[in-house]
Amino acid sequence: xxxxxxxxxxxxxxxxxxxxxxxxxxxxxxxxxxxxxxxxxxxxxxxxxxxxxxxxxxxxxxxxxxxxxxxxxxxxxxxxxxxxxxxxxxxxxxxxxxxxxxxxxxxxxxxxxxxxxxxxxxxxxxxxxxxxxxxxxxxxxxxxxxxxxxxxxxxxxxxxxxxxxxxxxxxxxxxxxxxxxxxxxxxxxxxxxxxxxxxxxxxxxxxxxxxxxxxxxxxxxxxxxxxxxxxxxxxxxxxxxxxxxxxxxxxxxx
Amino acid sequence: xxxxxxxxxxxxxxxxxxxxxxxxxxxxxxxxxxxxxxxxxxxxxxxxxxxxxxxxxxxxxxxxxxxxxxxxxxxxxxxxxxxxxxxxxxxxxxxxxxxxxxxxxxxxxxxxxxxxxxxxxxxxxxxxxxxxxxxxxxxxxxxxxxxxxxxxxxxxxxxxxxxxxxxxxxxxxxxxxxxxxxxxxxxxxxxxxxxxxxxxxxxxxxxxxxxxxxxxxxxxxxxxxxxxxxxxxxxxxxxxxxxxxxxxxxxxxxxxxxxxxxxxxxxxxxxxxxxxxxxxxxxxxxxxxxxxxxxxxxxxxxxxxxxxxxxxxxxxxxxxxxxxxxxxxxxxxxxxxxxxxxxxxxxxxxxxxxxxxxxxxxxxxxxxxxxxxxxxxxxxxxxxxxxxxxxxxxxxxxxxxxxxxxxx
Ligand SMILES: Nc1ncnc2c1ncn2[C@@H]1O[C@H](COP(=O)(O)OP(=O)(O)O)[C@@H](O)[C@H]1O
Ligand SMILES: [Mg+2]
Numbered sequence: 001x002x003x004x005x006x007x008x009x010x011x012x013x014x015x016x017x018x019x020x021x022x023x024x025x026x027x028x029x030x031x032x033x034x035x036x037x038x039x040x041x042x043x044x045x046x047x048x049x050x051x052x053x054x055x056x057x058x059x060x061x062x063x064x065x066x067x068x069x070x071x072x073x074x075x076x077x078x079x080x081x082x083x084x085x086x087x088x089x090x091x092x093x094x095x096x097x098x099x100x101x102x103x104x105x106x107x108x109x110x111x112x113x114x115x116x117x118x119x120x121x122x123x124x125x126x127x128x129x130x131x132x133x134x135x136x137x138x139x140x141x142x143x144x145x146x147x148x149x150x151x152x153x154x155x156x157x158x159x160x161x162x163x164x165x166x167x168x169x170x171x172x173x174x175x176x177x178x179x180x181x182x183x184x185x186x187x188x189x190x191x192x193x194x195x196x197x198x199x200x201x202x203x204x205x206x207x208x209x210x211x212x213x214x215x216x217x218x219x220x221x222x223x224x225x226x227x228x229x230x231x232x233x234x235x236x237x238x239x240x241x242x243x244x245x246x247x248x249x250x251x252x253x254x
Numbered sequence: 255x256x257x258x259x260x261x262x263x264x265x266x267x268x269x270x271x272x273x274x275x276x277x278x279x280x281x282x283x284x285x286x287x288x289x290x291x292x293x294x295x296x297x298x299x300x301x302x303x304x305x306x307x308x309x310x311x312x313x314x315x316x317x318x319x320x321x322x323x324x325x326x327x328x329x330x331x332x333x334x335x336x337x338x339x340x341x342x343x344x345x346x347x348x349x350x351x352x353x354x355x356x357x358x359x360x361x362x363x364x365x366x367x368x369x370x371x372x373x374x375x376x377x378x379x380x381x382x383x384x385x386x387x388x389x390x391x392x393x394x395x396x397x398x399x400x401x402x403x404x405x406x407x408x409x410x411x412x413x414x415x416x417x418x419x420x421x422x423x424x425x426x427x428x429x430x431x432x433x434x435x436x437x438x439x440x441x442x443x444x445x446x447x448x449x450x451x452x453x454x455x456x457x458x459x460x461x462x463x464x465x466x467x468x469x470x471x472x473x474x475x476x477x478x479x480x481x482x483x484x485x486x487x488x489x490x491x492x493x494x495x496x497x498x499x500x501x502x503x504x505x506x507x508x509x510x511x512x513x514x515x516x517x518x519x520x521x522x523x524x525x526x527x528x529x530x531x532x533x534x535x536x537x538x539x540x541x542x543x544x545x546x547x548x549x550x551x552x553x554x555x556x557x558x559x560x561x562x563x564x565x566x567x568x569x570x571x572x573x574x575x576x577x578x579x580x581x582x583x584x585x586x587x588x589x590x591x592x593x594x595x596x597x598x599x600x601x602x603x604x605x606x607x608x609x610x611x612x613x614x615x616x617x618x619x620x621x622x623x624x625x626x627x628x629x630x631x632x633x634x635x636x637x638x639x640x641x642x643x644x645x646x647x648x649x650x651x652x653x654x655x656x657x658x659x660x661x662x
Contacts, residue, residue, distance in 0.1 A: 060575060061656040081579045087655075088577020099572045099659070103270045115259040116577040122258075161576065 006072070007168060007200055008034040008057055013066035015052050015223075026052040027063065028223045034202065036168075039195045041211035041231075042204045044220030050204045051173055053220065057202070058091055058171045059083045071168075088116050092162025094172035098154040100146040100161075106133060107142040110160045117165055132160040136190055152183035159190055170194060172203040176210055182244055188213040189237035213237055260582060264589035271562075278558040279598035281551025282638065286602025286631045287609060289544040293627040294610040296537030298620035303529045313489045314386060314522040315352075315496060317341075317482035317503070321514050335478035336516040339469070341503055342482055348502055351495035354382035355484040359468045365461065366433040367419040374415055376434060376461045378468025379483070386485045389462075394428035394443030402464040405471060409434070410443040412458035434461065437471055492521050548631065551598070552638035559591050559646035570650050571658030584651035591643025592636065599635035603628055 015027040027049045034040055042050050055061035057068065059075065068075045070090070078086070087093075100109050110129040114120045120128065133142055136156040146154055155175060162170055170191070176184035184207075192213060195201050203214065211217050212235040219227035268275045319336040342357045349355075359378035364371060377383070381396055397408050409432075417423045419432060427441045448457040469476055486495040496519050509515055563570070570583055578586075607623055614621040 055656050058575075060659065061654075081581070084574065084577050084579040084582075087575060093575050095659075099568075099575070101569060101572060104266065108266065112573070113576040115263055116573075116579070116582055165577075 005036045007036045009069040011067040013063050016064045039201045039215040041214035042218045048220040049223040054173050090168045092167035092170045094175045096174035096177040098158045106157045113165050132164040136160045169200040260585045281554035282598030282635050283602040285548030285551035287606035289631040290606025291609040292540035292544040294621040294623045296540045297622040300533040302620045313486040313492045315484045316520045318518045337479045349498045351491050353487045354386045356380040356383035357479040358481045363435050370419045372418040378465040390446045391443040392446040397464050405466040407439045408442045409439050409463040412445045412460040413447045414459040552642045556642035563646045563650045567658050567661035574655035580651040584647045587647035592639040595635045595639025599632045
């Protein structure tokens, strides 16, 4: 029985890749429940199946076998179009490599999901995109092209894009993989604030200190979940950033 | 609402790749422009032929030796001699519907005056010929019936011959004696300038002499005639006049009703139709060549769209990840290729019309730009956009989001 606040339920999720005659089990019989308001960090060695898992629960990929329910309703039997609508309205993606459209301004990038959402009018569109950009602290760079922005700024544009349709879940696959630690903390600060507002966050990371910002950690190994535990001493990104600031201040004064 | 969004998406994407968009359009631009220009030039020459043939007089009738019912226009080959001088007189006397009739003998001759010499065409005709062809005399006088009877050594010459023999178009050669194939002939008049005909022939490069002069002094036979030129009394009765001549000559040549005649009677309008048909074939040929370039343009669009789908696989993946449906991607790519071929078509129309006008202005070639050719090539280019955009667009839409995202 799935309780109503269970946002995501997967049972016996398996993904097998066939290369020639060799079968490769990227996921073998993974079962997991993620409830509303969670902040999960998925950890594990490279090649352990983290991305495969994320892509499946993000409806970008389909499993070889298994069950997947979102808000208690089956996902895997839905049509391509229904899945596209699901991605558009309920899910927000953040990628390691940002995946912004090149030669397209920050504002236009953020507007993109709204263009595919027939419920949002033209007038509303720009307002919503501006609001999303402001919420990630980029209200002053709306006309900048991706190549004029730093990595951290590009990732914030990507987060704004993920946010703009008010999703239930933010899914991020190594969002800080290409960023330095201070910028990573800034991204974590945004995620924690979003999570405080009730948005569920599922994030892949292989950096243990980044995983400390989540509420719970899941560890993958060889396509299986080998650990699932709450974070004992959860870090607060705002505090961590303050610490870094005072540390650099002390350095410069001495 | 939704289609407006997709238009915006397509516009942004084209705008982002201006050079590529332009190069893609280039094929269509050139294709449409050449279709319009070729058709305009073809149609222009068609109408020009019609006009100049009509100016020869629509009630003109020609009689050639030989039966050319199967072979188009016969040029009255010398070996094919069936029409006699007496046939001309019979027509003159018996055919009520004929106003003017003249025998026509023609021959290429060498003309000498002093140290100048010139190769030209001599026509042996009666004064009726001048009336049928509406030829007039600018200097001097035409020959008389008496001149014809005695085979007088007199002639009328065209401006081009004047220029080549006397070195000046405005020179008055009336009274001078020239040698035509060694025979001394006196110039008694100069023909009014006619210029070139539709086929670029110089109509002033000609000498006209009394029929008997040419026949007796320059032709090998004194019985047969190259051809006969006649004109009907009225345009409405031209067909009846043709029947009249045919029946008369059939009787005179003693041809049984079941046998084929040994001569051909044609009206000017029939000849004009033949040339019209030739020019139509030319126009179609030109249009075909132009259509091929349009097709190549279309393939260019498909090529670029295919490359663009591959090149933009990641972009398609991103769009799908944030909620674009297969049909949205399809529509976006379709709109892109339709916009490309539409805008290309419009530019092509402008270019085609401009080129046609330039040809008319500087080439002196008549052009007729038809609305049909503009509409046709425009619709064609839009169809090409649809047709050649469809395959790459389908390919893009069928992509799996994750495969597209992973694409390197
Ligand atoms: N498209 C694919 N084809 C074949 N094997 C794949 C494919 N994608 C992933 N794999 C394999 O599946 C396993 C899990 O990959 P992945 O989920 O990307 O790992 P992680 O993100 O944890 O590093 C790896 O061994 C990888 O080689
Ligand atoms: Mg990975």
